[in-house]
Amino acid sequence: MAIMKGHRFPIEFDSAFPQGLVLVGEVAPDNEYQSREDRAAGRPTRQRVDEATGKRQWKATVTDPDETKAKRASFEITLLADVQPVPATPEALPGMRPIELEGLTAEPKVAGQGEFKYQSYVFRATGFKAAGSGSGSKSARSATGGEAAAKAA
Secondary structure (H helix, E strand, O other), X not given: OOOOOOOOEEOOHHHHOOOXXXXXXXXXXXXXXXXXXXXXXXXXXXXXXXXXXXXXXXXEEEEOOOOOOHHHHEEEEEEEOOOOOOOOOXXXXXXXXXXXXXXXXXXXXXXXXXXXXXXXXXXXXXXXXXXXXXXXXXXXXXXXXXXXXXXXX
């Protein structure tokens, strides 16, 4: 049985981004392309809607501190929600805040041009949760896992 093109694989945030993500800037609507003629006619811009879920699409630029290649460290993620998602964490620096994503999925894609193609992913999420909350960071999980192992022994 083949996996169809466009399949979204659910993935845990900590597995995809072990050092977390940093939101750069703000979350903005992901609007459809509007031609010059549409603008001249005064047609309103339309926000994209996800075909699989029917939710509005929002985009945000993030940076992965774990990525070793500078060109691949920053990328856009798509947030799927009826209303604009708002990050729950304070800014660490002006315009930058650590984030964790809920409902994360990854869709494989080929990126690059010519002979310099590589495997990449389109990441989608349903919203934000406070960084360090939920399942916790990797170090917090190993500490609680160590305590559970000590109690079991």
